[in-house]
Amino acid sequence: MRIISFKPHHDGTIAVLDASSAELIYSYEAEKDSFPRFSTITPTTVLDAAGRLDAIPDVFAVGGWERTGFARHVSDAADYCGIAAGSEIVGEKTIFGTRVHFYSSTHERSHLWGAYGMSPFPAGMACYVLIWEGVLGDFYEIDERLQVVHLGKVMPGPGDKYSFLYALADPKFTLPKGRLRYEDPGKVMALCAYGQTGKPDLDEQALIDFLLPRDHITQWLSKEELRNSPYYDIGVTHQKFTTLAKRFSDAIFDSFYTFAKKNLTKGFPLLIAGGCGLNCEWNRRWVETNLFSDVFISPCTNDAGSAIGTAVDAMRHFTGNAKIKWNVYSGQPFIFDELDQTELEVHPLDYGQVVSALLDDKVIGWVQGNCEIGPRALGNRSILAAPFSKETHERLNCIKNREGFRPIAPVCLEQDVALHFDLARPSPYMLFFQKVLDSRLKAVTHVDGTARAQTVSREQNSRLFQLLTSFKAKSGVGVLCNTSLNFNGTGFINRASDLLTYARATGLDGFVINDAFYLLKTARRAA
Known part of the structure; x- marks a missing residue:
């Protein structure tokens, strides 16, 4: 069937x-x-x-x-x-x-x-499920017979509230009531790192108390109705806003944690679903609660x-x-359409040559097989670079045409994760925060000392594993910068002609497509 x-x-x-x-x-x-x-x-x-x-x-x-x-x-x-x-x-x-x-x-x-x-848990194993996203904020239990019990609604629309917070502070946000931007929650997650933890002050608590209990926030509330808020158009990088963002984020998590601690007492594994499952700080905190035998996020x-x-x-x-x-690489196959090679040096894929280019501070597109499912680039539609300098971080954000406060993620050999990061468990889908232990990794260390690392084993992605192994042999570190290969505001690049256009426009130094390494003859850096 x-x-x-x-x-x-x-x-x-x-x-x-x-x-x-x-x-x-x-x-x-x-x-x-x-x-x-x-x-x-x-x-x-x-x-x-x-x-x-x-x-x-x-x-x-x-x-x-x-x-x-x-x-x-x-x-x-x-x-x-x-x-x-x-x-x-x-x-x-x-x-x-x-x-x-x-x-x-x-x-x-x-x-x-x-x-x-x-x-990954076997059929017949009971599980808890948390669905938190733009509309839903609920816990469930699935028993051994696949019967589902709704354990309770903790909060309606945590994802929409998270997104609304960014809109409130952003002077560029002008959408009418009922409209939010799907890309904003990821920016709030990045900005939380610039905020200060602690008890909310009066202004922060007032906004938290006003927003968190509200149902269907996009339907009943517009940004303009909070024009008198001290955070209205304050600017998303303002210290008052980043601290609000951190404490608002903590308040959302704490609401769900308090419910789980009281009601989810059987020690089952926790399955996390919904867009809030992309919040790597929250995912890490669920692991650290020790309420569950394991935590899985697809x-x-x-x-x-x-x-x-x-x-x-x-x-x-x-x-x-x-x-x-x-398999995470179950997306669309790459389309090798016409590729103008007049501006390219073409070489058979040699891992040592690619590593030498990376150690020479070149930024390389990396394309293999089918694309990843989901929004994270996991080594088949990636941009790779050496992880050692802040300048590389700045250049990658410039190539991606995105805000400078956004972090760049690392990809790491699974067997070496404990050498570089404090969460010594596999993270094949780049969905957990880790504290960076290695001071050499400046390009992938966020302002609060964290990173969102992907771990790679030979079985998971043999070619990326080989590249990391070769990079470690020459540099002593099995870690690279890994960010998604896409034009700003679009999904992954999936055809050769688009990849060449992107390389020319952004200043990529070259790219790998399956078994071939293409270097631009006149590679130029993005302004």
């Missing part, structure tokens, strides 16, 4: 599962191939995804979403919220003359079953994994199984 699943609205994705082998075949995200970040499903995505299949799938699954405006009259898809019986729609449809099964379940369920299905914990979750839910419905095999 083949299941094809569609995620509507932002972070549009198409995923295909083979239910007979319980395996993810692929997950194609609409933003990849240099489309705008958070894109809805495009005709290109549909054609690419359909082109990988040799027959019409047995099951078409559609994730749920809010029933507003025109959509409230559509009965073919489930709603946003709901986990109980009746929150799914089951039927049949005719697709290209073939009768197929149809399945739709809520967006809430897509997060729940995506986290469970992708988690690389597509945000809505990019929602299509996979709906497919898992459909598989559970039709087969009774809700566990899948998957």
